[in-house]
Amino acid sequence: MTAPHTAPPGPAGTSSRATRGLGVLSLAGLALLLGYALVWSPPDVAQKDAVRLMYVHVPTAILAFTACAITTVASAMWLRRRSEGWWVLGGAAAEVGLVFTGICLITGSIWGRPTWGTYWDWDPRITSTTLLFILLVGYLALRSIDNEAGGAAPRGMRGAIVGLLLLPNVMIVHFSVDWWRSLHQTATITRLDPTIEGTMLFTLMLGIVVFGLVFAWLLIHRFRVGWLEERAGATGLDQALVERRAEAGLAAAGGRS
Amino acid sequence: MEPVVQLHGAVTLLGRFPALAGIDLEVAAGEIVLLRGPNGAGKTTLLRLCAGLLPVARGQAVVLGHDLANRRQARSLRRRVGLLGHATGLYDELTVADNIHFWGRAAGASPTDIIAALTACGLDGRLAGLGVATLSAGQRRRTALACLLARRPELWLLDEPHGGLDQDGRDLLDDIVRQAVASGATVMLSSHELDRAAALAHRVVTIVGGTTDALDPLPTSEEPVLVP
Amino acid sequence: MFRDASLMAGKDLRVELRSHVTTQQVAPFAILMLILFGVALDPDRGILTRASAGLFWVSVLFCSLLAIQRAFTIEAADGGRDALRLSGLDPAGIFLGKAAAIFVQLGALELVLAAGVVVMYGTEITGLPLLVATCLAATAGLAAAGTLYGVLAAGLRVRETLLPILLLPVLAPVLIGATRAFEAALGGAAADGWPWCGLLAAFALLYTAFGTLAFGTLLEES
Amino acid sequence: MVAMTYAGYVGAGWGIALVSLAIYALRTVRRGRALASQVPPEERRWS
Numbered sequence: 038m039t040a041p042h043t044a045p046p047g048p049a050g051t052s053s054r055a056t057r058g059l060g061v062l063s064l065a066g067l068a069l070l071l072g073y074a075l076v077w078s079p080p081d082v083a084q085k086d087a088v089r090l091m092y093v094h095v096p097t098a099i100l101a102f103t104a105c106a107i108t109t110v111a112s113a114m115w116l117r118r119r120s121e122g123w124w125v126l127g128g129a130a131a132e133v134g135l136v137f138t139g140i141c142l143i144t145g146s147i148w149g150r151p152t153w154g155t156y157w158d159w160d161p162r163i164t165s166t167t168l169l170f171i172l173l174v175g176y177l178a179l180r181s182i183d184n185e186a187g188g189a190a191p192r193g194m195r196g197a198i199v200g201l202l203l204l205p206n207v208m209i210v211h212f213s214v215d216w217w218r219s220l221h222q223t224a225t226i227t228r229l230d231p232t233i234e235g236t237m238l239f240t241l242m243l244g245i246v247v248f249g250l251v252f253a254w255l256l257i258h259r260f261r262v263g264w265l266e267e268r269a270g271a272t273g274l275d276q277a278l279v280e281r282r283a284e285a286g287l288a289a290a291g292g293r294s
Numbered sequence: 295m296e297p298v299v300q301l302h303g304a305v306t307l308l309g310r311f312p313a314l315a316g317i318d319l320e321v322a323a324g325e326i327v328l329l330r331g332p333n334g335a336g337k338t339t340l341l342r343l344c345a346g347l348l349p350v351a352r353g354q355a356v357v358l359g360h361d362l363a364n365r366r367q368a369r370s371l372r373r374r375v376g377l378l379g380h381a382t383g384l385y386d387e388l389t390v391a392d393n394i395h396f397w398g399r400a401a402g403a404s405p406t407d408i409i410a411a412l413t414a415c416g417l418d419g420r421l422a423g424l425g426v427a428t429l430s431a432g433q434r435r436r437t438a439l440a441c442l443l444a445r446r447p448e449l450w451l452l453d454e455p456h457g458g459l460d461q462d463g464r465d466l467l468d469d470i471v472r473q474a475v476a477s478g479a480t481v482m483l484s485s486h487e488l489d490r491a492a493a494l495a496h497r498v499v500t501i502v503g504g505t506t507d508a509l510d511p512l513p514t515s516e517e518p519v520l521v522p
Numbered sequence: 523m524f525r526d527a528s529l530m531a532g533k534d535l536r537v538e539l540r541s542h543v544t545t546q547q548v549a550p551f552a553i554l555m556l557i558l559f560g561v562a563l564d565p566d567r568g569i570l571t572r573a574s575a576g577l578f579w580v581s582v583l584f585c586s587l588l589a590i591q592r593a594f595t596i597e598a599a600d601g602g603r604d605a606l607r608l609s610g611l612d613p614a615g616i617f618l619g620k621a622a623a624i625f626v627q628l629g630a631l632e633l634v635l636a637a638g639v640v641v642m643y644g645t646e647i648t649g650l651p652l653l654v655a656t657c658l659a660a661t662a663g664l665a666a667a668g669t670l671y672g673v674l675a676a677g678l679r680v681r682e683t684l685l686p687i688l689l690l691p692v693l694a695p696v697l698i699g700a701t702r703a704f705e706a707a708l709g710g711a712a713a714d715g716w717p718w719c720g721l722l723a724a725f726a727l728l729y730t731a732f733g734t735l736a737f738g739t740l741l742e743e744s
Numbered sequence: 745m746v747a748m749t750y751a752g753y754v755g756a757g758w759g760i761a762l763v764s765l766a767i768y769a770l771r772t773v774r775r776g777r778a779l780a781s782q783v784p785p786e787e788r789r790w791s
Contacts, residue, residue, distance in 0.1 A: 050773060050776045050777040050780050051772070051773065051776030051790075053790040055790075067762070071758070074758070075748075075754070075758070080748075080749065085749040085750060086748045086749045086754055087750045087754065089748075089758075090754055090757040090758070093757060093758060094757075116739075133768075136764065136768045140760070140764055140765070143760050143761070144757040144760070144761055147753050147757040147760075148753070148757065150753060151749075151750045151753050168691045168694055171687065171691045172692070174687065175684070175687040175688040176688075178684060178687065179674070179684065182678055182679075182680060194739060194740060194742075195674045195740070198674060198736055198739075198740060199671075199674065199688065206691070206692050209695050209725065210691065210692075210694055212695075213694070213695035213699060213721060214694075214695075216721075217698045251765060254769075258769070258772045258773060258776060261788075262772055262775045264787075265776060265780060265782075265783050265787075265788070266779060268783045268787045269779050269782040269783055274307075274312065274351070274352075277310065277311065277312050277315075278315045281311075281312045281313075281503055282504065282505050284335075284502060285502035285503035285505055342604075347604060347608070369738075369742075372607065372610065373608075373609075373610035375608070376608075377604070379601060379604065380601070381602075381604065382605075383602055383605025383608075385537060385596060386599060387537040387540045387596070388533070388536060388540065392533075392536060396529070397605070397609060399529055400526070400529060400609040400610055400611045401610040402610060425540070
């Protein structure tokens, strides 16, 4: 995740001065966060040292849902403006969001083992996050098909509609799952003591900021990759028109000879 | 009177491919225009464009007064045109009569129009009650033609209408087209049955490479007249 | 719009009357699922009776996938999409009509499944008003969301495999809500079930409204 | 980090998180490098 040492004169890739700065900042932030999360913050009274997993779990969860919101907003903007950038952003956010959702699920599950005694509990948040994961997989699968089908339509409508419905769906799922569990069982162990303070609170905040930086870095790079994918191999419309019209000349020459 | 079809430098993309790369074409009311050109020249795309199914990426396209650059206008154009394409859009599970009733009523045709269309295409009687799945290719085309006739379109767009039809069917089609024109409709068709289609058409337009650089009059010489 | 919807629904139901796909293929599949659940879960322990609400709705969910696929296979045949676009039918009407046809077919399937659950799982019907209301609301939601996602997947080469992954997570709230409402009704605590029924109705309304608005663009450009 | 309880769980969680982020970041950068050569520089507004 380091930027190239020297910017070669030729094809450079997806990094720019800004992202290199962001990358360095993220790496430094991660080092600092590791120090706080693993060494300098105290263990929790109830969760003991398992609480140290919260400093990666909670920020990734927040960012996963943020990514989801970005995809929905980008899809809405694409439907309004039909500009390529919004289309690319929707996919980039969903892909990065998928990675963060995966990490969130894995760390949550690992945390659950020592705390709850099980890797999986039908906790509302686990259930709805898992469904979010599958929703994102489905959205990305649909987009990849959209890319290959060169139909008459400005491709992307299907993806945009599913993207637009992503956040509402996540919210409905979350709400219903939440309601489902809370009606039938008393609240599970609260994941993080709401009255945490001092170093632990600071570490959590730091985690949110640092993973936010990492998220931004990944999103920018993934956006640029998507942009390049759109452009790669695409000749401009003018060039394509010239080539298409040239068929007439070829046919005429063939007909006369 | 304003031309029914006005295309000026019209460009239409299929994905990124410019299937139409600048079409200039005007079709007056009551005209029968034959489109010809090699496979992949853009004839089908042009007919679909005129039906309001495809957007114009560049240039101007106005059909029956509807500007195709405007999505809403393109959509409202569709109920005024009839497109007979390679695919017939018929439901295999339903009978001939069911299909014609459904598509006719969808376009707001009256029951008398629908019955008249059935009769005109020789589909009354035994054929009407048959399932479309059991029909031959030619009978399917006839059924699709009847669906089209029931709509009473102002602009007929016929993509290879003679294909798959027997001799009677072709004569029937030509009659129906002539009657439609006599009652004020305009027709654009593509065909590889050049002799038959040329006899029907008032004018031939050649399309190659998605352009109409050549507008040649009837009758055509043996050698295709093409402008490089 | 409603004229177009009734025309479309009538056409879809007529296709079903002639092809018998729902009655001869989907309904037996539904019963088969009940039997498979019975074989997989030990029937002697009373699990089936206790879980009958959930099993019923899981079966409905899978049947709805088949019904939705079927509804769009009809249209995909022989250039149906272009034909629909040219037809002059209001897209909102097409959406409502197709959703209504799916609603009717799913409703019939639910009756078959309910009979199956009563006979095979020994479930006793109590709280009938809540059961009926839940069925209506949940089926409307399934039909509306299913029609919307069905047209999304229609016309793609991978539609059979793509539709479940797109649609099932979206329908998870329907499964939860309908199951809870059924459990409440069958457990004699109908009052607990009505809020769930309300949730289902809200879901159905939301998707019906969104589908009515978005279907035109979808039909147009996908 | 003396006598941390659940050290294995904490290590595994953080390890998986950081490694998967690193792999994803690397993959993204690689994809970008591979694609960049196919696109003229004026389309790459950021560089």
